[in-house]
Amino acid sequence: MTGHGSPSTDTSSFSFTPLVRLGSGLGRTGVISTPHGCIKTPAFVAVGTKATVKAVLPESMAELGAQALLANAYHLYLQPGADIVELAGGVGRFMNWPGPTFTDSGGYQVLSLGVGFKKVLAMRTDGLGDDDVIAAGKARLAHVDDDGVTFTSHLDGRKHRFTPESSVRIQHQLGADIMFAFDECTTLMNTRGYQERSVARTQAWALRCLAEHHKQTKARADRPYQALFGVVQGAQYEDLRRQAARDLASLSVAGRSFDGYGIGGALEKENLGTIVGWVAHELPEDKPRHLLGISEPDDFFAAIQAGADTFDCVSPSRVARNAALYTRDGRFNVSNASQRRNFTPVDPDCDCYTCANYTRAYLHHLFKAREMLGCTLATIHNERFIVRLVDSIRASIETGDFEAHQADFLGRYYAAKRGTS
Numbered sequence: 001m002t003g004h005g006s007p008s009t010d011t012s013s014f015s016f017t018p019l020v021r022l023g024s025g026l027g028r029t030g031v032i033s034t035p036h037g038c039i040k041t042p043a044f045v046a047v048g049t050k051a052t053v054k055a056v057l058p059e060s061m062a063e064l065g066a067q068a069l070l071a072n073a074y075h076l077y078l079q080p081g082a083d084i085v086e087l088a089g090g091v092g093r094f095m096n097w098p099g100p101t102f103t104d105s106g107g108y109q110v111l112s113l114g115v116g117f118k119k120v121l122a123m124r125t126d127g128l129g130d131d132d133v134i135a136a137g138k139a140r141l142a143h144v145d146d147d148g149v150t151f152t153s154h155l156d157g158r159k160h161r162f163t164p165e166s167s168v169r170i171q172h173q174l175g176a177d178i179m180f181a182f183d184e185c186t187t188l189m190n191t192r193g194y195q196e197r198s199v200a201r202t203q204a205w206a207l208r209c210l211a212e213h214h215k216q217t218k219a220r221a222d223r224p225y226q227a228l229f230g231v232v233q234g235a236q237y238e239d240l241r242r243q244a245a246r247d248l249a250s251l252s253v254a255g256r257s258f259d260g261y262g263i264g265g266a267l268e269k270e271n272l273g274t275i276v277g278w279v280a281h282e283l284p285e286d287k288p289r290h291l292l293g294i295s296e297p298d299d300f301f302a303a304i305q306a307g308a309d310t311f312d313c314v315s316p317s318r319v320a321r322n323a324a325l326y327t328r329d330g331r332f333n334v335s336n337a338s339q340r341r342n343f344t345p346v347d348p349d350c351d352c353y354t355c356a357n358y359t360r361a362y363l364h365h366l367f368k369a370r371e372m373l374g375c376t377l378a379t380i381h382n383e384r385f386i387v388r389l390v391d392s393i394r395a396s397i398e399t400g401d402f403e404a405h406q407a408d409f410l411g412r413y414y415a416a417k418r419g420t421s
């Protein structure tokens with residue numbers, strides 16, 4: 001695998017070791033090794049879209065146990081520019097985060113630009129029916145063709161173009177330990193015909209990404225190895241998902257296949273475990289699997305059980321900035337009037353900095369007074385809550401208590417929520 005004379009194949013600094021299997025299924029624990037440290041899986045990857053987890057110091061993220069951060073290629077390409085991040089020494093050094101980093105390819109962001117609601121994309125009118133309905137009445141800010149995507153910047157309205165090659169080049173400049181292949185992200189509203197064409201396009205792009213990755217790795221042999229993950233699409237269709245996973249797993253350029261795989265695209269919450277399971281079943285066991293974008297605590301259990309090793313989630317910080325806080329007894333909003341005189345911690349079971357030092361009444365006051373510290377303290381708590389939850393799930397796989405832990409955690413989390421909301 002290694003060889004100083006042949007840097008393009010020097011992947012020794014990236015590896016994945018599966019450890020304990022969850023029953024007879026696809027779930028497992030493991031360790032991903034990167035040039036910037038190890039990630040014990042399953043692991044939650046905190047989101048720092050623009051090279052910052054909003055409102056908190058990177059030191060706080062390390063203190064609360066975050067293992068890795070994910071930034072976004074699209075946002076950093078537009079601002080401050082991939083060249084600036086490269087000059088800084090890569091995204092990790094730029095934001096003073098010494099641990100492992102991920103960047104996503106920008107595919108989802110460029111394709112979801114400016115349209116009315118989440119995961120709904122504007123696209124060329126070569127489709128029929130639903131594919132046209134999706135974009136009706138919306139300014140088309142992104143246009144997909146077989147070569148790439150042309151899009152309008154959300155910052156200044158200028159036109160840009162992403163191709164598989166440019167996305168990989170940008171991600172090499174950004175310097176994260178783990179990068180993702182550029183893919184077309186569709187929605188559940190697209191027709192079956194469109195999904196088929198889209199999966200074929202994503203596969204063709206995957207090969208181009210691998211080729212560009214090979215080229216960049218060779219040209220930039222003085223830098224730490226960056227791993228590239230292929231992304232499995234196929235929406236809710238079992239045959240498309242399985243085929244896409246098999247095809248991606250078989251792709252290689254100069255004898256090198258993807259270092260891991262992402263599971264992307266539109267997933268209905270109730271099918272999340274099923275879809276991850278189809279894909280995980282088809283992917284090689286010795287490669288890590290990352291689920292792109294996930295939201296609530298029950299999703300973590302479902303994804304891990306179905307074989308996801310890592311997943312990124314923007315919810316803990318996003319909802320925190322709206323004063324929504326996780327507790328073992330469900331989510332609540334600390335800006336509610338009921339919290340005004342509550343001098344207990346956010347969650348008495350939590351070991352975070354916020355819970356150790358502050359009360360709900362104080363957080364209530366900060367949010368009411370629109371003080372910035374409210375977002376900081378709330379984000380620290382929520383990020384810690386999710387990190388700790390995923391740590392506990394990992395431990396439960398190691399001790400053989402996964403099912404009991406799942407029943408206990410979700411029973412309490414949702415029972416209390418039903419009772420109080």
Ligand SMILES: [Zn+2]
Nearest residue numbers: 350352355381
């Ligand atoms: Zn806390």
